[in-house]
Amino acid sequence: MNALEKDLPDAFLQIVHPDEIRSLFSTAMSNMYRTEVPQYGALVELVSEINAATLANDPELEQALRRNGELDQLGVERHGAIRLGTTEELFNIRRVFAVLGMHPVGYYDLSVAGVPVHSTAFRPVEDEALRRNPFRVFTSLLRLDLIEDHAIREEAARVLSERQIFTSRALELVEVFENEGGLDRTQADEFVREVLDTFRWHGDANVTLATYNKLHDAHRLIADVVSFRGPHINHLTPRTLDIDAVQVAMPKHGITPKAVIEGPPRRNCPILIRQTSFKALKERIEFRAANAGSVEGTHTARFGEIEQRGVALTPKGRALYDELLASARRNIQVDAAGAYAGNYERELAARFEDFPDRWSELRDQGLAYFRYSPTPEGLAAMGQEEALHSLDDLLGRGYLRFDPITYQDFLPVSAAGIFQSNLGMNETQNYAERSNREAFEKALGAKVANELDLYAAAQQNSITGALAQLSSGRQTP
């Protein structure tokens, strides 16, 4: 017990940190998904083999990950995705994720890609919390307002209004968290068990096969959200350090990946995020029968995905990324069956030759965010200098170094590609009505954070911290 803790009331001491509850939850979720979808387990093993080989071949990458505090968590790092049906579900999931130290960051409008949802990512936001466990959940809300058929909209809304996706104990514990400022050990363990239930797969549907088919014909996504008791986790995504190697190795392990990797091409300096997935599995479902008993059918929903994360881009870098990606996609479209995949990859690589591919260039041109830290030389020289110099000067003298800040978020075009692949969609039908961030935030009961602000703040904090370390013990001029 330290001096600070001595003065605190007993109850406070027993509170489990949200970062720890998140770790418990992420592990529990992974174990559950492993038993539910064995191919996920196979993919996790493949990724961990390839990560180990990549690190062994690239000591510089290993050092950078270590300095960023990302090495230890690499084996447990992942994101998941769920799709919700009602505004009330979104409101409550925000409260549930807050207990796990996860908050809504970013707004993604998927309607432009023909998927009737809008989304956010729940994730830790503080540097320290990200280092402890960066678990993220891409969370979508179905937009029934985009469905033209009035009868289907009504029916979907009615079915959804009858379900309760959280256990009453889970919601009680959320209230304890909100009122008391935390959960104790027993409550935290219980909370993880109760909340896990929300994300479980249900082999029995809420609706008859006829209703399912009707929903399915309107949009496969509506059937997936509406027909079940809860928002089953539809994938969990481990982080790989070499996505091309995993993509090539997948078929040898009996896993069939989608045709192309979403996001930027392979580069020396990875940017943003690259993702690929394997196709959703066809699973047996017991549908309700009109009178009594059940009728058997199938549903395709759950898949696997991997991601490789790179540096977070500034608004300027992101604009360049969006422009180059759009120009490649204008020229070559890949369909769900993978036609023209090779051409697309070549085109993408050619377009991205215009994107600087050295860390120093990315920094000098203000395209990416970096974390600054003092070098041993800088610390040794501490106090011997007359005055502190500019950032560039300190870098030039080798007193400071910089490492890329990892992108923690998602990309709308990539997310659309993942949706389309696992829903087996080909079309890019546009919904007339567009982005509706206000409605999303109203349902959520909070504003979503702007991810760019978070990266800018992380960079600035690192500069302030590094300069303080270099100058500690003497006056800053």
Ligand code: OOG
């Ligand atoms: C989510 C698809 C998007 C990602 O990583 O971009 C996604 C979903 O299919 O529900 O997971």
Ligand code: NI
């Ligand atoms: Ni995903």
